[in-house]
Each structure stands twice: as C-alpha cells, then as structure tokens.
Amino acid sequence: MANKLITCTINGKKKEYFVDVRSSLMEMLRGSAGLDSVKHGCDVGECGACTVLIDGLPYNSCIYLAIWAEGKTILTLEGLSDVKGAISDIQQAFIDEGAVQCGFCTPGFIMSSIPIITSEHPYGREEIRKQIAGNLCRCTGYVKIVDAIEKTQKKRIRERQES
Amino acid sequence: MYDFKELHEAGSVAEALRLTKEHPGALILAGGSDILIKLREGKLAGCELISIFGIDELRGICLEEDGTILIRPLTSFTAVSTHPVIRQHIPVLGEAVDQIGGPQIRNIGTIGGNICNGVTSADSASTLKAYDAMLEITSAEGTRVLPFAEFNLGPGKVDLRAGELLTGIRIPKESWERTYGHYIKYAMRRAMDIATLGCSVNVRLSADKKKIERLRMAFGVAAPIPVRAHTAESTAEGQPIDEALLTRISEAVIADITPRSSWRASKEFRLHLAKEIALRAVKAAVEKAGGSING
Numbered sequence: 096m097a098n099k100l101i102t103c104t105i106n107g108k109k110k111e112y113f114v115d116v117r118s119s120l121m122e123m124l125r126g127s128a129g130l131d132s133v134k135h136g137c138d139v140g141e142c143g144a145c146t147v148l149i150d151g152l153p154y155n156s157c158i159y160l161a162i163w164a165e166g167k168t169i170l171t172l173e174g175l176s177d178v179k180g181a182i183s184d185i186q187q188a189f190i191d192e193g194a195v196q197c198g199f200c201t202p203g204f205i206m207s208s209i210p211i212i213t214s215e216h217p218y219g220r221e222e223i224r225k226q227i228a229g230n231l232c233r234c235t236g237y238v239k240i241v242d243a244i245e246k247t248q249k250k251r252i253r254e255r256q257e258s
Numbered sequence: 259m260y261d262f263k264e265l266h267e268a269g270s271v272a273e274a275l276r277l278t279k280e281h282p283g284a285l286i287l288a289g290g291s292d293i294l295i296k297l298r299e300g301k302l303a304g305c306e307l308i309s310i311f312g313i314d315e316l317r318g319i320c321l322e323e324d325g326t327i328l329i330r331p332l333t334s335f336t337a338v339s340t341h342p343v344i345r346q347h348i349p350v351l352g353e354a355v356d357q358i359g360g361p362q363i364r365n366i367g368t369i370g371g372n373i374c375n376g377v378t379s380a381d382s383a384s385t386l387k388a389y390d391a392m393l394e395i396t397s398a399e400g401t402r403v404l405p406f407a408e409f410n411l412g413p414g415k416v417d418l419r420a421g422e423l424l425t426g427i428r429i430p431k432e433s434w435e436r437t438y439g440h441y442i443k444y445a446m447r448r449a450m451d452i453a454t455l456g457c458s459v460n461v462r463l464s465a466d467k468k469k470i471e472r473l474r475m476a477f478g479v480a481a482p483i484p485v486r487a488h489t490a491e492s493t494a495e496g497q498p499i500d501e502a503l504l505t506r507i508s509e510a511v512i513a514d515i516t517p518r519s520s521w522r523a524s525k526e527f528r529l530h531l532a533k534e535i536a537l538r539a540v541k542a543a544v545e546k547a548g549g550s551i552n553g
Contacts, residue, residue, distance in 0.1 A: 097264075115259060116265050118259060139299075140362065152336070154365055155363070158290055158294045158366065160309070160311075162265075207361065227361075228448070228449030229360020229450065230360070
C-alpha cells in the first residue's frame with residue numbers, strides 16, 4: 096500500500112510524517128507524533144474522545160484521513176501547555192470543578208471547548224451544551240463540564256476587558 | 259487503518275473526472291462521515307476511493323448575478339449554516355443542517371455528500387427539495403442540469419452515472435424570494451441522532467399577509483426517499499390563513515407520504531408525527547413571514 100509524505104503544523108511546530116494512506120489522523124497523531132491525549136475511542140465519530148482542532152475547528156481525528164492533514168495546522172491538548180509545561184486555565188478549571196472522573200473523554204471535551212473560550216461571543220449554558228454535543232462522557236453527567244467551560248469563558252472575557 | 263484497497267486524490271474537478279474514468283468502480287469520498295464509518299463497520303472492505311476532499315473549487319456559497327444561490331457541494335454543514343447568503347435569504351437551510359450530528363460532524367460533513375448518499379433522512383434534502391434546488395452534474399462530456407426532485411431514484415440510489423460528479427447546487431431566486439421557512443427534525447435526542455421524521459416548509463404570503471400565496475413542503479423519512487408534499491401544498495394555495503386551513507394542510511399530508519415501520523418508529527407513529535410537525539412547521543413559517551393564525 097502506498098505511503099505519502101505529509102507536512103503539517105502540530106502544536107506550533109512544523110512536522111513531517113511518512114504515512115500509510117489508509118491511516119486516520121488519529122493514528123498519525125498517536126502513532127507517529129506520540130500525542131497520547133488524542134484518545135482512541137469509538138473510531139466512528141460518535142464519542143468525540145479523539146477531537147483535535149484543525150485550522151481552529153474541532154474534528155474527530157478518527158474519521159479524518161491522515162493525508163488530508165497536508166498543510167493544515169493542528170492543535171491537540173499537548174499544545175495547550177505553556178513553554179514550561181504548565182497546564183492551561185481550561186485544564187485547571189476541569190480539575191477545580193470536578194469535571195474529570197475517569198478522564199478518558201477529558202482531552203476531547205477540552206479541545207471542543209477551545210472555540211467557545213476563545214470566542215468573543217458569550218456562550219450561555221445551552222449554547223455550550225450544543226458545542227459539546229459531539230463529545231460523550233459516561234461519568235460526570237456533564238454539569239461540571241459545562242461549569243468548567245462557563246467559568247473559563249467568563250474568566251477569559253474578563254481578562255480581555257481588563258487588558 | 260481503514261481497509262480500503264486504494265485511494266486516489268483529486269486536486270481539481272478535471273482530475274476527479276479523469277480518475278472516475280480510470281477507476282469506474284471507485285467510490286467518491288467527500289468528507290467521509292458516511293463512507294469511512296461504513297469501512298469501520300466492515301461493509302466496504304477492499305473498495306477503491308477517489309478523495310475529492312482537497313478540491314477547493316468545490317467549496318463555497320455565492321449569490322449569482324440573477325439572484326440564484328449557488329452552493330458548491332463540498333461546503334461543510336458549518337460553513338452552510340454560518341454563511342451570510344444562507345442566513346439572509348434561506349436561513350431555514352442553515353437551521354436544518356445545524357441539527358446534524360454534533361459540531362465535529364458538521365465541520366467534516368458536506369452538503370453534497372448528504373444528498374449524494376441518497377438516504378431519506380438527510381437533513382439538508384427536505385429543505386433543498388422544498389426550494390426546488392437544481393443540481394449541476396459534470397462529466398468529461400460536459401454538464402447537465404437536473405432538478406433535485408428527480409435525483410433520488412430509490413433508497414441510497416441517486417441519478418449519478420459513472421464518470422459524473424455533483425459540482426453545484428442552485429436555488430433559483432424565483433423559488434426563495436419573499437419566502438420564510440421552518441424545519442422540524444423529530445429525533446430521540448437533540449444531537450448526534452438521525453431524524454425519525456423531518457419536515458421543511460416555506461411560505462410566501464400575500465401582500466396583506468392574510469393569505470398563503472404559495473406553500474412548499476418536503477419530508478425526510480416519510481417515504482423511501484425525501485419527498486415533496488404536493489397535495490398539502492395545493493391545499494394551501496391562495497387560502498386565507500386560519501386554524502381550519504392548518505388542519506386541512508396537515509390532513510392532506512397523508513396523501514403525500516408513505517412512511518414505514520423501522521426500529522426507530524412505527525408507521526402509525528410516523529403518520530401521526532408527519533401531520534403534527536407539518537402543522538407546527540407551517541405555523542412557525544407563517545409567523546416568521548409576519549402573518550398570524552386567525553387574523
């Protein structure tokens with residue numbers, strides 16, 4: 096089977112991988128790039144555990160061909176930490192609000208929340224729920240996840256107004 | 259790994275047409291949110307794919323000089339629902355595709371893929387049917403224009419012949435101008451679910467907003483393919499708007515649909531649903547148009 100050279104930007108760094116054209120982006124990110132936050136969940140785009148941002152929008156990397164990543168900018172949970180490796184405010188909020196139980200769905204939820212917390216639009220709780228509707232959590236019951244996203248969104252809006 | 263045999267990438271429409279000629283049995287892969295999942299289910303092992311995902315000339319929406327709305331088939335559901343032309347002129351189409359899956363699926367799924375799959379539950383199909391969409395289908399021999407009304411040949415079967423590619427979806431100005439639409443998707447969950455039944459309507463009211471000048475209505479999952487409700491439409495034509503008219507429209511729907519029982523819902527429930535959501539959708543569209551029920 097054919098392989099193809101793929102060049103893309105992952106978490107701010109230019110990367111090249113020589114991938115089997117049958118691979119999913121999830122397989123490339125976990126396998127070649129070693130980014131284990133990209134969870135291997137349902138494999139069919141139902142659970143959202145493998146969610147990453149491609150050019151700023153959330154996608155299920157399990158139903159996205161690795162070869163489609165050519166020239167794209169990809170962000171995974173690993174890319175949220177600062178240069179010293181400290182976690183971001185949204186990750187801290189998930190911890191503080193008790194939005195993590197088994198933790199398997201957490202990276203996907205956090206990646207789905209990035210467009211919300213970086214938006215100028217103040218999302219209400221219902222709007223937040225709609226934006227995370229493609230992610231499943233079987234532990235928390237979602238309330239604390241919405242709490243963590245809402246809290247971070249408000250904090251970021253406050254910070255932008257102050258600066 | 260997906261277990262397809264071969265994948266050919268097309269970077270342009272011309273290249274895609276050449277590839278379909280060279281590989282007549284190959285499936286066209288747009289966003290992949292149906293085909294890649296079928297592969298995972300072990301239903302398409304060993305198939306050949308032609309990826310058209312990289313053809314940027316097949317993305318985008320614009321208003322043509324004569325007022326026709328042109329939607330290129332690779333436009334994602336997210337791009338459809340957020341596009342200013344859609345929001346301004348046919349917001350109901352954006353509202354319909356905004357009910358598909360979840361955000362991730364709406365980012366990858368394409369409106370062309372939605373209708374080329376030929377399933378009756380396609381959320382974009384009923385609205386496109388109700389707006390008399392015209393399809394631009396291109397092959398090496400040239401381009402043919404086909405009314406979307408004639409596109410669905412049976413469940414999962416559409417009038418796309420070997421070597422042909424859907425390259426445009428057009429909604430003529432005559433069809434969308436002065437209309438107000440409403441889409442109701444009935445499903446068990448509010449996200450990540452397939453419609454049990456869907457109904458898209460649009461109305462054009464008389465100048466005094468007392469009469470329905472024109473009604474357009476189409477259903478998903480009410481028949482083996484997405485269908486127009488011509489009986490219900492003609493019941494409304496030129497009629498004064500009141501509760502009695504809404505009831506007559508809703509009763510007329512029965513003549514237009516042939517739902518079946520499936521594990522999602524029984525035929526009887528679907529018939530009941532069709533009448534009820536048709537009534538509610540017409541009411542909502544009339545209200546959006548500035549009309550009111552009972553004067």
